[in-house]
Amino acid sequence: MAAPGAGDKVALGRINGVWGTRGWIKVFSDTNPPEAIFDYQPWLLDDGAETLQVAEWRRQGPRLVARVEGIDSPEDASALIGRSLSVLRASLPALPADQYYWSDLIGLQVVNLEGHAYGRIQRLMETGANDVLEVAGKSGTVLIPFIPEIYVKSVDLAAAVVTVDWPLDWIDESDAVED
Template sequence: MTVANTPIVLGRVNGLFGVKGWLKVYSYTRPADNLLEFAEWMIGRQDNWRPFRVLESRVQGKTLVARLGDTDGVPLPDRDAAVELLELDIAVSREAMPPLPHGAFYWFDLIGLEVVNRDGVPLGRVTEMMETGANDVLVLAGDRERLVPFVYGEIIDSVDLDAQRIVADWDPEF
């Protein structure tokens, strides 16, 4: 599987909605309803994905719901067919992701990158991202856990996805 069609997990099937095969879905995107913008989903885990077409979707109160069909558009017939998808991940192909402006990055692209300060001192690897009220934060694992605000141009000097490296203006003692 090439990087272009590597599934990017954006949500999870977390319930059933009604008796006609609709699903409740939990979105990892922000805003949450961005998940509904994709016309095709892959549902599964790791290397076991099954393609689906999103036939209908909407925000239902505080929940997202979707009606899926196979690649020919034949809908899931009923609740019994939908139950097989419970607790599985929802992904889209990388090539389906919209391009971002300069200085913006998808969080999944930052996970695993090495972070060094301006002097080249290793600070750790990005293990996750945290959303705070003020800004996003890189969670780094290394000799110890570090939390580095992801403020591009102020604290983050550069992100080089090809080199798998982030350079930050950050004191290694923090």
């Protein structure tokens, strides 16, 4: 199988350990809820040239563990530790026009209502109170609460721009980047 391009994949999580003596793996999930990682099959490993099919999975205390087809020993499973897990974007359910996956926002330019560009979205974080955009600018990182209609005014995937109500005087002006 030829490896899919980076834009064809959506990150799901990673393999972070071996569990038991029969080749089960510990899975760290970036999905919400964490168990949703098992809804997407097959998993692509790293660049996507290899795939894994989950045979069964379960919660084991606070962690998720899985048995994957073709992996039957701790030695085989240990070769997977640290590998990233993704899925083909085409296998995700279609969303209504006004919704998007977090992965769609990574790399988008963030501008405020006055047109000042802060940088590009590096990641989104869950904080409990609200989600937060981590925006990398030329002089550092700006954290902006991802609260639609309050701070996030629009998301235009076609133009690759997120418009925010976040005045320059709320941050160090040197963080703003030029277009």
